[in-house]
Amino acid sequence: MKNMLSNKFIAIGGAIIVFMILVAVFAPLLTAYDYGMVDLPNKQQVPNKNHIMGTDLYGRDVWCRIAYGARVSLFVSFAAVAIAIFFGSILGIIAGYLKGVVDFTLSRIIDIMMAFPPLLLSLIIGVSLGTSIRNMCISIGVPLIPMFFRVARGVTLSIGERTYVMAAKSMGSGSIKIMIKHILPNVLPQIFVVLSLGMGGAILAEASLGFLGLGIPQPTPSWGLIVNEGKLFMFSAPWTTGFSGAFIALTVLGFNLLGDGLRDYLDPKLKNLEGQS
Amino acid sequence: MKRYILSRILFAIPTIIGVFILVFFIVRLIPGDPAVTMLGSNATNEQIERYREQHGHDKPIAVQFGIAFKNFLKGDMGQSLSWYRPVREVIFEKLPRTAELAFFGILFGTLAALLLGVTAAVHRGRWPDLLLTAFASLGMSLPTFYIGLWVLVIFAMKLKIIPVISSFGSGVSYWQSLFGPVLTMALGECALITRTTRSSMLEILNEDFIRTARSKGLSEKIVLYKHALGNALIPIVTVVGYSLATAFGGAIVLETVFARNGIGKLLIDGINVRDYPLIQGTTIVIAILMVLINIITDIIYGLVDPRIRVGENK
Amino acid sequence: MSSQEDLILQIQNLKVRFPMKNQSFVHAVNGIDLNLYKGDSLGVVGESGCGKSVTFSGVMRLIESPPAVIEGKIIFNNQDLMKLSPAEMQKIRGKDITMIFQEPMTSLNPVMRIGYQIMETLLVHENISKKAASARALELLELVEIPDAAGRLWSYPHQLSGGLRQRVMIAMALACRPKILLADEPTTALDVTIQAQVLDLLKRLQEETDMSIVMITHDLGVIADVAKRVAVFYAGRIVEKASTREIFKNPLHPYTVGLLNCIPTIETNTPRLQAVEGNIPDAADFPPGCPFHPRCEKATDICHREEPLKTTPSKNHQVACHHI
Numbered sequence: 001m002k003n004m005l006s007n008k009f010i011a012i013g014g015a016i017i018v019f020m021i022l023v024a025v026f027a028p029l030l031t032a033y034d035y036g037m038v039d040l041p042n043k044q045q046v047p048n049k050n051h052i053m054g055t056d057l058y059g060r061d062v063w064c065r066i067a068y069g070a071r072v073s074l075f076v077s078f079a080a081v082a083i084a085i086f087f088g089s090i091l092g093i094i095a096g097y098l099k100g101v102v103d104f105t106l107s108r109i110i111d112i113m114m115a116f117p118p119l120l121l122s123l124i125i126g127v128s129l130g131t132s133i134r135n136m137c138i139s140i141g142v143p144l145i146p147m148f149f150r151v152a153r154g155v156t157l158s159i160g161e162r163t164y165v166m167a168a169k170s171m172g173s174g175s176i177k178i179m180i181k182h183i184l185p186n187v188l189p190q191i192f193v194v195l196s197l198g199m200g201g202a203i204l205a206e207a208s209l210g211f212l213g214l215g216i217p218q219p220t221p222s223w224g225l226i227v228n229e230g231k232l233f234m235f236s237a238p239w240t241t242g243f244s245g246a247f248i249a250l251t252v253l254g255f256n257l258l259g260d261g262l263r264d265y266l267d268p269k270l271k272n273l274e275g276q277s
Numbered sequence: 278m279k280r281y282i283l284s285r286i287l288f289a290i291p292t293i294i295g296v297f298i299l300v301f302f303i304v305r306l307i308p309g310d311p312a313v314t315m316l317g318s319n320a321t322n323e324q325i326e327r328y329r330e331q332h333g334h335d336k337p338i339a340v341q342f343g344i345a346f347k348n349f350l351k352g353d354m355g356q357s358l359s360w361y362r363p364v365r366e367v368i369f370e371k372l373p374r375t376a377e378l379a380f381f382g383i384l385f386g387t388l389a390a391l392l393l394g395v396t397a398a399v400h401r402g403r404w405p406d407l408l409l410t411a412f413a414s415l416g417m418s419l420p421t422f423y424i425g426l427w428v429l430v431i432f433a434m435k436l437k438i439i440p441v442i443s444s445f446g447s448g449v450s451y452w453q454s455l456f457g458p459v460l461t462m463a464l465g466e467c468a469l470i471t472r473t474t475r476s477s478m479l480e481i482l483n484e485d486f487i488r489t490a491r492s493k494g495l496s497e498k499i500v501l502y503k504h505a506l507g508n509a510l511i512p513i514v515t516v517v518g519y520s521l522a523t524a525f526g527g528a529i530v531l532e533t534v535f536a537r538n539g540i541g542k543l544l545i546d547g548i549n550v551r552d553y554p555l556i557q558g559t560t561i562v563i564a565i566l567m568v569l570i571n572i573i574t575d576i577i578y579g580l581v582d583p584r585i586r587v588g589e590n591k
Numbered sequence: 592m593s594s595q596e597d598l599i600l601q602i603q604n605l606k607v608r609f610p611m612k613n614q615s616f617v618h619a620v621n622g623i624d625l626n627l628y629k630g631d632s633l634g635v636v637g638e639s640g641c642g643k644s645v646t647f648s649g650v651m652r653l654i655e656s657p658p659a660v661i662e663g664k665i666i667f668n669n670q671d672l673m674k675l676s677p678a679e680m681q682k683i684r685g686k687d688i689t690m691i692f693q694e695p696m697t698s699l700n701p702v703m704r705i706g707y708q709i710m711e712t713l714l715v716h717e718n719i720s721k722k723a724a725s726a727r728a729l730e731l732l733e734l735v736e737i738p739d740a741a742g743r744l745w746s747y748p749h750q751l752s753g754g755l756r757q758r759v760m761i762a763m764a765l766a767c768r769p770k771i772l773l774a775d776e777p778t779t780a781l782d783v784t785i786q787a788q789v790l791d792l793l794k795r796l797q798e799e800t801d802m803s804i805v806m807i808t809h810d811l812g813v814i815a816d817v818a819k820r821v822a823v824f825y826a827g828r829i830v831e832k833a834s835t836r837e838i839f840k841n842p843l844h845p846y847t848v849g850l851l852n853c854i855p856t857i858e859t860n861t862p863r864l865q866a867v868e869g870n871i872p873d874a875a876d877f878p879p880g881c882p883f884h885p886r887c888e889k890a891t892d893i894c895h896r897e898e899p900l901k902t903t904p905s906k907n908h909q910v911a912c913h914h915i
Contacts, residue, residue, distance in 0.1 A: 111288075112295035115564045117526020120544075124560055127548050128306035204420055208530050211422045212545060227422070234426050235434050245423035253418035260414075485697040491653055492692075493712045493763065494685030497677070507702050583702055583747040 009261030013196075016254025020247075024070035031064035035221050044237040054239040056229060062240050065221040066247050072222040073248075076136055077202035081195060083141030085148050089191055092152025093179050097160055103153070110146045118143035122205050123214060131217045140205045144198050151194050155187045189266055196259035200252040207248045223248050278586050281579050285572045296564040297349060301342055304557045314358055314551045354561070355554035359547065364558035368540055372562070375539030378531065379524035381455060382462025387517050390467045394474020395501055401479060409471060416468025421527055425461040425534035432457060442536040458535045462527060466520045473516045477509040484508070511582050518574025522567040599770055599803060600627035600650070600688075605663035607645050607654060607827075616660070617875045619645040621827035623663070627771065631803040634818030634835065636811060636850065642827035643807050647773045651690050652680050667771075686716040689764035693776035695757035699748035705759045706732075706744035712766040731762040735792060754785035758792070765796065772797075775807045790816055811850060815839065820907075823847050826872055826882035833908040843910045845887050881913065889914050 023030065039059030047054040053062040091110075095103040113121065126139035159165060160183070168178050203223075209215040210224015211231065218225070223244050230240025312328040313320065320328075329335045333344055348355070354364040397409040432439045439456045440449045481487065482505055490504040491497075529541035536542070540559050547555035579585040607620040620642040627633055635643045648654050650665050652672060665672040667688065672680065692698045700708060709728040713719055719727070725744070732740035735758040748756055757777060764772055774793060778786040794817050797804045806817050814821055814835060821838045823831040823846065831844040842848045869886035872878055878885055884894035891913070899911045 108291055108295065111292045112299060115292050115296050115568050116560075117523045117529075117563065117567060119529060120526045120560060120563055123529070123544075123548070124300070124303050124556065127556070128303045128308075130308055200418070207420045208422060211420070211530065212533060214548065227420075231422075231426065234430060238426075238430060241423075241426060245420065245426070249415070249419045249423060252420075253414060256414060256418055485692060485694050486700045488653060489692065489698045489760070489763075490700065492651055492685060492690045494681045494683070494715055495711065496681055496715075504700055504703075508700065511702075581702070584749050587747055587750065 007261045007265050009257045010265060011261075013254045013257030013259070013261055016250060017258060020070055020074065020251050020254065023067050024074050027064075027067040027071060030067050031061065033061040033064040035060065035065045035068040036219055037061075044233065046237075047239055053243045054237070056226075056237075056240045057233065062226070062243055065226050066223070066244050069221040069223045069226050069244065070247070070251075072133070072216060072220050073203060073206050073224070074251075076133060076140065076206055076216065076222065077199055079137040080141035080202045080205075081144060081198045083137060084144035084198060085191060085195065088145040088148025089152040089184075089187060091145075092149040092154075093156050093183055093187060095149070096153040096156025097175065097179055097183060099157075099160075106149075107153075110149050113143065114146045116143070118201070119205060119208055122209060123212070126209060126214055131214065133216055133220070136206065136209070136216050140202050140209070143205070144201060147194055147198055147201075148191060151190050152187050155190050156183050159183060159186050193259055193262045193266060196255050196262060200255035200259065203248060203252050203255065207245075278579060281585065282576055285575045289568050289572055292568055293565055296568070297346060297561060298342075300557055300560045300564070301345060304553055304560075305338065307551065307553065307556070309551050311358060311551070311553050314553075349561070354558035357547075357552055357555045357558075359550045359552040359555065364554050367543065367555065368558055368562055371538055371540045371543045374537060375525060375528045375532070375541060377455065378458050378462065378528055378537070378539060379521060381459045383466055383517060383521045383524055385459065386463035386466035386520070387470055387513075389463065390470030390474055391506065391513070393467070393471045395478055395506060397471065397475040398478035398482060399501065406475075410475070413468045413471045413475075416464060417472070419465070421461065421465050421530045422534050424464055425457070425531055428457050428461050429534065432460075454537070458528075458531045458537055461531060461534070462524060465527070466524070469520065470513065470516055473513055474509060477512045478505055481505045481508045511578065514578050514581055515574060518570060518577070522570040522574070525563045525566050597629040598626055599629055599667065601664070601666040602626075602646070602650065603664040603666065605646060605649060605665065606661070607642070607649050608660050610658050610660070611875060615875055618877065619827055620649065621877075623827070623829060625822060625829065625832075627803050627805065629770075629803060630797075630801045632797055632817055632819045633803070633805045634814035634821040635805060635807045635824060636809065636814055636821060637824030638809060641824040643824045644775050645827075646824075647690065647775060647805060647807060650773065651684055651688060653684075653690075682716070685712050685769075686767040687769055688771045688773065689767075689769040690773040690775060691757070691760045691764050691777050693779050695753050695760055695780060698760055699756055701748055704745045704747055705751070706746075709759070709763050709766055712763055716767045727766070728762075731766055732759070734765065734796070735759070735762045737762075754781055754789065757781060757785075757789055761789075761792065761796075765802075768800065769802060772802055772804045773807070774804060776809070777806075778813065779808070779810070786813075793817060811853075823850070826877060828882065828911065829909075830883065830912070831908075831910045833910075837905075837908050841908075843904060843908070843915055844883075844912050845889050845914075846883050849886075881911075 037060060039055070041059065042051075042055050043057055043059040045051055045055040045059075051061050051063065053066065056062055056065070091106055095106040121143040122139045125142055126135060129135035129139060165178060165182050168182055206215060206222060207224045207227055210222055210226075210228050213228055215224035215228065216222040226244040227241050227248070230237070230242075230244065234241055310325075311332070312325045312334065316324055316328060326335075333341055336344075345355075352365060354368070356362070357364045357367050360367045393409050393412075397406045400406045429441060433441045439453055442449075486508075487500060487505055490500045495504070525541070528539055529544060531537070532539045532542035533545055540563065544556065544559040544563075546552075547559060602623050602625040605620055605623040606618075608616040608618045610616055623642070623646050625633075625646075635647075637643045645654065649661055650672065652675075654661060661673065663673070667683065672683070675683070699705065703711075706725060706728050709731055710721070710724040713724040713727055714721070717724075729740055729744055732744060737743055737755055737758050743751065743755070748759075751759065761777075772793075777793070778789050781789060790813060793804065793806075796802070797817075804817070806813060808814060818835050821831075821833060821835050822829050823838070823844065825846050831838070831842070831847045833841075838847060839851065842851050872882055872885065878895075880896050881887070881890070881894040881899050884890040887894065893913050897913070899913045901909050901911045902915055903909050904915055
C-alpha cells in the first residue's frame with residue numbers, strides 16, 4: 001500500500017477522489033443552505049462571503065448544490081460503471097473462455113455497440129427509457145460495457161491456455177467453477193484499472209447529458225443539471241456553470257490520474273519503460 | 278493488402294446491419310406516439326388511425342422493421358415529422374457542417390499534438406514534459422462543453438472576434454463560424470493525441486534503429502521527425518482515427534454550445550420534438566460514419582506499416 | 592607498423608559515468624587510453640558490462656550527456672571530438688567514423704526501404720544526386736554480397752533475414768568510405784554459419800581498403816579471426832593490450848589467461864570449462880585496488896590496496912597487474 005502511494009499519480013488522483021467522496025458524504029455539514037431553497041431576492045449573486053460560489057437564477061447557493069450534486073453524480077457514475085463491469089466482465093470471460101461461435105457472436109454484438117460514439121448511445125437509450133436516476137445509470141453504463149468486455153476477454157484468452165487452467169480442466173472441474181476460481185481473480189485487477197478510467201468517462205457522460213438537458217431530471221441536483229441551469233447565463237453569471245464544471249473536471253482528472261497510476265503500477269513492463277527514461 | 282482491406286469491409290457489413298436493428302428498436306421504445314406528435318393532441322381517433330395505416334404503424338413490428346430496412350437500403354429514411362421533408366435530405370444538408378468541424382478540429386488538434394508530444398518525449402522528465410503532461414491530463418478531463426463555454430466567453434464576449442451563434446451567413450464568415458467549435462474540438466482532442474504521441478515516441482526513441490539513425494550522422498531533427506515519428510505514427514493513426522470517428526458524437530455537444538446547424542444539433546432538436554424518423558436517421562448515419570472511419574483508419578494503419586502492407590516474404 | 596603519422600584515432604583517459612537515482616554513479620568507463628592506426632584491426636574483448644561498447648559509443652558521441660558525464664579526449668584528425676558541436680560531430684559520424692551494432696533485427700528502421708536507408712547516409716554526407724545515391728546504394732549491396740541486390744534494394748527490413756540485415760548495416764556503414772569502422776558485436780546475434788560469412792566479409796573489406804576496424808566482442812574466436820591487435824577490457828579499464836599473436840601465445844594478465852581458458856582448444860580432448868570464476872564487479876561500487884582482485888587467484892595484499900599501473904614487459908605489450 002505504501003509502495004502504491006509512492007506512485008505520484010495514484011497519490012494525487014486518490015486524494016482528489018477521497019476529497020470528492022468526503023464532500024458528497026458530508027454535504028449537509030459543509031453547507032449552510034438547503035439545495036432546493038429558492039431565494040429570489042438574492043438571485044445570481046457573485047461569489048461572496050455568504051455564498052462562496054454565488055447563487056443561481058433562483059437564488060440557490062451554488063456550493064450547496066455542487067456538494068449535494070456530488071452525491072448524485074458520483075452515485076450515478078458508480079452505479080453505471082457497476083452495471084458495465086457486471087455485464088462486461090461476465091460476457092468477456094465467457095467469450096474468452098468458450099471461444100468459437102460464442103466469442104464470435106458476443107464480439108460482433110460488442111462491435112455494434114462500439115459503432116456508436118458513447119455519448120450518442122447514452123443519449124438514445126436515455127431518451128427511449130425516459131429520464132430518471134435509474135435509467136440514467138443504465139444509459140451511461142451500457143456504452144461502457146465494451147471497455148470491460150474487451151479487458152475481461154483479453155485477460156481470459158491469455159490465461160486460458162496456462163497450465164493451471166488446463167490442469168483444472170483435465171481434472172474435470174466444471175467450466176463455471178474454472179471461470180470463477182481461476183479466471184476471475186486474474187481478470188479483476190485489470191478491471192480495477194479500467195474501472196477508474198470508466199468512472200471518469202461516466203462522470204463526463206452524466207455532465208454532457210445534463211448539459212444537453214437530457215440528464216437527471218429536476219429537482220435532484222446533479223452536476224450535469226447544475227451546468228445546464230447555468231449555461232444560459234455563462235456571460236452574465238458564469239459562476240454556476242464555472243464552478244460546477246470545474247468540479248466535474250477535477251473529479252474526472254482524479255479518476256484519470258488514479259487509472260493511469262494503477263496501470264503503471266500493475267503493468268511493470270510499462271513502468272520499466274518510463275523508469276528508463 | 279487487398280485481402281486486408283476486403284476483410285475490414287466484410288466485417289463492417291454485419292455491424293451496420295446490427296446498428297440498424299439496434300437503433301430501430303431503441304427508437305420504438307421512445308415514449309409517445311408519432312401520430313400524436315404529428316397530428317397534435319386534439320386529433321380525433323379516426324385521424325390517428327388513418328395516419329397509422331398510412332405509415333404502416335398498425336402492422337406487426339417485424340413487418341415494420343422489414344419495410345424500414347428495405348427502404349433504408351434504398352436510401353429512404355422516411356419523412357421528418359418536424360421538417361416536413363425526407364430525413365435523408367435534411368441530414369445531407371447538415372452533414373457538411375459537422376464534417377468540416379470534425380475535419381478541421383481533428384486536423385489542427387493532431388498537428389499541435391504531434392509537435393507537443395514529440396517535444397514532451399524529447400524533454401522527458403524535465404519541465405516541458407511535466408508541463409505538457411499536465412496540460413494533456415487536464416485537457417482529457419475537461420468536458421467538451423466546458424471548454425466550449427469558456428471559448429465563447431473569451432472569444433465571443435470579451436474579444437468579440439467570433440459570433441455567439443456559429444452558423445455562417447448574415448455577416449458571419451465561414452472561418453469565423455468555424456473558429457469557436459474547431460478550437461474547442463482541437464483543444465480536447467489535442468490532449469489525448471499528445472499523450473499517445475509522447476508515449477509512442479518514448480518507446481520508439483529507445484529502439485536500436487534510432488541509434489543507427491544517429492550513428493549515420495543524421496541531424497536530430499531528421500532522427501526525431503522522420504525516423505522516430507515515422508514509426509510512432511503507427512499507433513497514433515489509430516488514436517486519430519478513433520478521435521475523428523467519435524468527433525461526430527462530440528459534435529452533438531459542440532453544435533449545441535455554438536448553436537451550429539450540423540447533424541449533432543439536428544439530432545438534439547429532433548429529440549426535443551420527438552421526431553422519430555429524424556432521430557433514427559441521424560443516429561444511424563453517425564454510427565455508419567463511425568464504422569466507415571474505422572475502416573479507413575485500419576487501411577491507413579496498414580499503409581503506414583509496411584509490415585502489414587507488404588507482408589513477410591522471407 | 593604503428594608509426595606516429597599513421598595514427599588516426601587517439602582515446603586519452605576516457606571516463607564515462609551515468610548518474611543513478613540515489614545520487615551515486617555507475618562508472619562504466621574509467622580511464623581508457625587507446626590508439627588506432629590506419630589500416631589497423633583492433634579487437635576489443637571483455638565480458639558484457641566491461642565498458643567496451645560504452646567506450647566506442649562515446650567515440651561516436653552517441654551517449655546522451657547529460658545525464659551521462661564524459662571526460663577525456665578523443666582525438667581524430669587533429670581535433671578533439673569531445674569539443675565538437677553537435678553539428679560538426681554529425682559531419683564525422685556516419686562519414687569518417689561509422690558503427691554497426693549487435694542487433695541486426697532491430698537496427699534498421701522498419702518503415703523505410705533499405706535502399707533509402709543507405710541513400711540517406713550518402714545524401715547527408717556527400718554532394719550527390721538522388722539518382723547517383725541510389726546507384727551507389729545498389730553497388731554497396733553488391734559489395735556486401737547480398738544476393739539479388741537489385742531486387743532487394745527496395746525491400747523493407749522485415750523482408751530480410753538477420754544475416755542480410757547485418758550486411759545492409761555494413762553497406763550503410765561503408766557508404767561514405769569511412770576511415771574507421773566500429774563493429775560492436777556484429778555477429779553475436781547471428782547463426783554460426785552466417786557469423787563466419789559476415790566476419791569474412793568484414794575481413795575482406797578491411798583488407799581491400801585502408802579502413803581501420805575495431806571489433807568489439809566477447810568472443811576471442813572472433814578476435815583471433817579478424818584482429819591484428821587486442822585490448823582486453825575489464826571494469827571499464829584496459830587490463831592488457833598486445834598483438835593478437837602475443838595475447839594468444841603469452842597472455843600475462845590473470846583475467847586474459849582466464850578468458851583464454853574459456854575457449855575449448857582442439858589439442859585438449861576434454862573441453863576445459865575453467866571459466867573465470869565469479870562475476871564482474873558492480874560498476875556502481877568497485878572494490879578498491881585492482882578491480883579484478885576478488886576473482887583473481889594470484890591476488891595478494893597489494894591488489895586489495897592499490898590499482899596496478901600499466902607496465903610494458905615487451906614491445907607492444909602492455910599489462911596492468913601487480914604480479915608481472
